[in-house]
Each structure stands twice: as structure tokens, then as C-alpha cells.
Amino acid sequence: MAVLEVDGLRKQYDDTVVVDDVSFDVAQGEIFGILGPNGAGKTTTVECLEGLRVPDAGHVRVLGLDPHRERAKLRQVLGVQLQKGMLPEKLRVREALALYRSFYRDGADIDRLLDDLRLTEKRNTAFEDLSGGQAQRLAIALALVGKPRIAILDELTTGLDPRAREDTWELIEQIRATGVTVLLVTHFMAEAQRLCDRIAILDRGKVVALDTPGGLIAAAGAQQRVRFRTSESFDTAVLERLGEVSEVRAERGEMVVFGTGDLLRVVSTELANHGIAATETRVEHATLDDAFLAFTGRAMDAHENV
Template identity: 75%
Template sequence: MAVVEVDGLRKRYGDTVAVDGVSFAVEEGEIFGILGPNGAGKTTIVECVEGVRRPDAGRIRVLGLDPSRDRAKLRRVLGAQLQSGMLPEKLRVGEALALYRSFYREGADPERLLADLGLAGKRGTAFEDLSGGQAQRLAIALALVGRPRVAVLDELTTGLDPQARRGTWDLIEQVRDTGVTVLLVTHLMEEAERLCDRVVIVDRGRPAALGTPGGLIAALDAPRRVRFRTEEPFDRAVLAGLEEVTEVRTRRSETVVTGTGDLLRAVGTALLRHGVVATETRLERATLEDAFLALTGRPYQDGEAA
């Protein structure tokens, strides 16, 4: 039995259909991503999974529980970090964790959680004095204090600087390693590629694809790109005539070569043969953003509304 099952989920707000026919199943121990632009319906999906909203149609089960009917039981096995969750400014870290721990008959040791999440030194710090990364660590701690089997993390790294974001990614992997199944909501393609075992891509409330990030990318059969810089101009014909090359574009000192097959080897060999010195050479592969374009017919935009 899957840990989380969503089948034909549909949710409408007035005349707006926020979620339309979304289905997926999450296996135990996965980091499963719900991926899509802002406004795609991702948060509505997980709010239905959490029992916060009642779906208009479809079936949801979390460890066999119906979120609408079994809300009390669901709280014992599911922990959630909300996208816009805030705490009172003066509430201290240790106080917040103790408060949330009191909601459960059996929960995690708050002191151990603080230590595991790097917040032991912030026990007496007020919420308003935490950095963005520290606030997100506290959000994870509050989601885990009830010892859930499933944790929902909604846009956990939004607004964090790159260093804090990568630190949070490490924490999410640590959470999974403790045996907790993670349902991760994100609009960040890089985050989904780095963390998720599988993803469902949601676009305007509808499912666009379901699979592993690598599988979705591999299915594209997308062209490869090689980028490099040269100090001196060179004749692009030395590359344009190669069997593997379909396009060569140069702007200022940077050249972008698009093609197929072993493109990097072909380009490197040709440049060496003609005495062209290339620097900052890199091979670009297809990404989930390319997959989104192929699946929906339009580029991915983080700020797009449904």
C-alpha cells in the first residue's frame, strides 16, 4: 500500500478550478515532489492531503486514512510545515517546540530535535530574531515533533539565499533518512532535481507528467549544448561542418554549439585541430525546465498564476 494515494482530485473556488484531475501515489521512504509554477494548484493539493480543505471530487488516503473523515488520527501520523506559517514574534524557539510537543501523546524529544537541526544554540532566541534559514529549520522541527510517518514541506526554501537553501536541502535528506516519507511542494526546478525521487508536474491545476526527474528529462531526447569562450575570434565553419553539430552561435567571446551525440568530444577535437584555445568549456544537459516546455508547450515561469 502506498503511503499517500491521490486519485482524481478536483477542487474549485467559485468559478476557478484550482485542481483538476490530479492523481499520484507516494511510496514509503520517498521524497516525492509536487512541482509547478506559483499558482499551479500545488498548495491546494497538499491542503487536501492534510485535511485542511475538503476536495470537491476524488479520493485521498494517507496511510489508509481519509483526511476529511479521520482528521484526528491523521494528525498523529502526518506533520506539516505550512507555506505561510508564522509564529508570534516574541515566542522563543524552545517555547515553540515545547508548545507543539504538548499537542501529542507521544512525540519527539525537543532537545534532540534542536540538536539534530542545528538550533540548540538558539533555544532562547525569539522568532523575530531568527535568520531565514534558522526559521525554516524551526519549521522542520515543528513538523517533526509529533514523530510523523509523513511530513509535508510546502515551499520550504522560498526566499532563502543559496547557502541557506542548500543547507535546508541537506536537512530534508536527513529527515528522509530517519524513515519519514516527505511530500515536498516546490516551484524550484533545481530543488526538485536535487531532492526528489519522483515528481508530479502540475500546470494550471492539471497533471502534466509523473516520474523520476531523470526519467522525465531522458524522455525528451533533447539536443546537447556546449558553451565555451575564446580570447581570439575563430572561423565558426570549423564547427558548423561537424556531423554532430546542428547550430553554432557566437556572442562576443562566448560560443554556444548545439547538437547531438558525443558533442563535447567532437567540438574539443575540432578546436584543438585548428589551434583554437577554448576556456570555461561546459556541457549543458536538458533540465526539468526543458521537460516542462516540452510537456506544456510554453516556458516555465515561477511567477505564473493559474
């Protein structure tokens, strides 16, 4: 059953169309990613789901509710982490959680939540004195304090160090295990690939692809690469005539074989058959980055990175 429904969503500011005919459904218990560079319309899309913006056209439902007209109901079941959105400087961590907990009919155990997000030591620290990562973890805690059925997390791990990032990913998986549906907005490929069941790639306000991470990579036709070195040059035609191989290229003294299927095995066998000794052989699988590049014609990293 779809708990989030977006159908033909359109939103423009002045003359600029920022979300153009976006449609997707998110199923109960799913971790769904919206991936795209800045300015792709990700945040506007989720703001329409959160009831912060009214769509110019299209149909948006969260647990069957109209986010704008039925916001009083929606607020009880939707947890939101905003990309911007702050607390008063002098407010302390535990006070903030206790205050936010008081808004909800049913809510999480605050001390447990502090523990889960490794904020227990910082519970009496003022918001202004938190590091970027701590403030980010508090933002996540605030999104979860009302025991939401759906959590929308915008740029979840921006500003976190690798360890905190890994911890946060594990936490999101735990939250999902309790039946919470998670909508994740990100421009961070590794995060989307690691967490999401399905991903919608947004580019210039449109959904350019929607599938599982594996499905996106496959659909993009992104190929594996086998890299190796040889002590002497050889005729690359021996590899090029293999069915699995699409291209053989020399790069910085290395041979790179592009292709599909069981590429590593067939290449190794063929090299051995011709008595060519290969060293430093390794295989590179296609990633979501390759898929993103294929769908948008641009590398995400060219825009920005985390």
C-alpha cells in the same frame, strides 16, 4: 507500497478550477516533489492531503486514511509545514516545540531537534524576534516534532540563505534515511533536482509531467550544449553533418552546438580533424529548468524566483 494516493483530484473555488484531475502516488520512503509556479494548484493539492480542504471530486488517501474523515488518526502520523501558519509573537522557540511535542503520542527529542536545525542558541528567543531563516527552521522542526511517518513541507527553503538551504537539504535527506516519506512543494528547481526521487510538474491545476528529475529532462528532449571559441571562423557544416549535432549557432562571438549523446567528444574530435583550434570549451547539460520550460511553455524564472 503507496503511502500517498491522489486519484482524479479536483477542487474549485467559485468558478475557478484550481486543481483539475490531478493523480499521483508516493511510495514509502520517497522524496516526492510537486513543482510548479504560484497559482499552479500545489498548495491546494497538499491541503486536500492534509485534510484542510475537502476535494470536490476524486480520491485522496494518506497511509490508507481519508484525510478529512479520519483526521484524528492522520494527525498523529503526518507532519506538516505550512507556507503560512504562525505562532504567537511572544512564544519562545523551545516553548513552541515543547507545546507541539505534547500533542503527539510519540515524538522527537526536542533538544536534539533544536540542535539538528541549529536553533539551540535561539531556544529562548521569542518567535517575533527570529529572522526569516530561523522562523523557517522552526517551522520545519514543528513539522518533525511528532516523529511523523509522512512529512509535507511547503516551500521548504524560501527565505533561507544558501548555507541554511544546503543544511536544510541535508536534514531532509537524513529524515528520509530514517524511513520518513517526504512530500515537497516547491517552485525552486535546484531544490527539486537535488532532493526529489520523482517530481510532478503542476501547471494551471494539471499534472503536465511526472517522472524522476533525469527522466523529466530526458523526456523534455532538452539538449546538451557545447560552447567554445575559435580564433577564426570556420564552416559550421563540418559539425552540422555529425549525427549527434542538431544545430550550430553563433552567440556573442561564441559557437554553440546543440545536440545529444557524447556531444563534447564528437565535437572536439571533429574540430581537431579539421585543424580548428577551439578554446574555452565547455559543456552545459540540460537542467530541470529546461524541462520545465519544455513542459509548460514558460520559464519558471519569468514568474518569480527565490
